[in-house]
Amino acid sequence: MKSKFRGTPEERFWRKVPKAATDQCWEWDGRRDKDGYGTLRVGPTQVRAHRFSYELHHGPTELLVRHRCNNPPCVNPAHLVPGTHEDNMADRKAAGNYPAKTHCKLGHPYTKDNTSISHDGRRYCRTCRARRSREQRERRARIRTAS
Ligand SMILES: [Zn+2]
Numbered sequence: 001m002k003s004k005f006r007g008t009p010e011e012r013f014w015r016k017v018p019k020a021a022t023d024q025c026w027e028w029d030g031r032r033d034k035d036g037y038g039t040l041r042v043g044p045t046q047v048r049a050h051r052f053s054y055e056l057h058h059g060p061t062e063l064l065v066r067h068r069c070n071n072p073p074c075v076n077p078a079h080l081v082p083g084t085h086e087d088n089m090a091d092r093k094a095a096g097n098y099p100a101k102t103h104c105k106l107g108h109p110y111t112k113d114n115t116s117i118s119h120d121g122r123r124y125c126r127t128c129r130a131r132r133s134r135e136q137r138e139r140r141a142r143i144r145t146a147s
């Protein structure tokens with residue numbers, strides 16, 4: 001049976017790339033995943049089109065491929081930069097769709113490990129909570145030894 005997808009992945013990639021100026025976003029003309037990223041089938045696997053584009057132009061990378069233009073369907077290699085998951089989070093924060101507060105009142109970071117959600121749905125700092133309960137224990141101990 002002949003594959004309905006003809007040509008090399010590279011040929012199929014270019015077929016879905018609209019002709020646009022190099023400084024503009026090239027919005028993927030093919031399938032997109034639930035996050036809005038273009039997808040391209042390469043052999044048995046589905047890859048993200050922007051990643052394919054990045055590796056096609058800049059060579060393979062172990063890192064995430066991020067959009068400088070914040071436009072998920074864009075596959076313009078000039079808009080793609082390698083980065084880490086942390087960079088991505090920082091971008092999202094900068095874009096304002098992530099809770100603005102990144103540190104508690106005492107400056108402990110709201111990282112995954114240091115953050116818990118209380119029963120009323122609010123975030124709290126684990127470091128501070130641990131310190132508060134330790135202080136409470138010490139206060140009670142002092143009261144006991146004083147009396
Ligand atoms: Zn772009």
Ligand SMILES: [Zn+2]
Pocket residue numbers: 104105106107108125126127128129
């Ligand atoms: Zn804290």
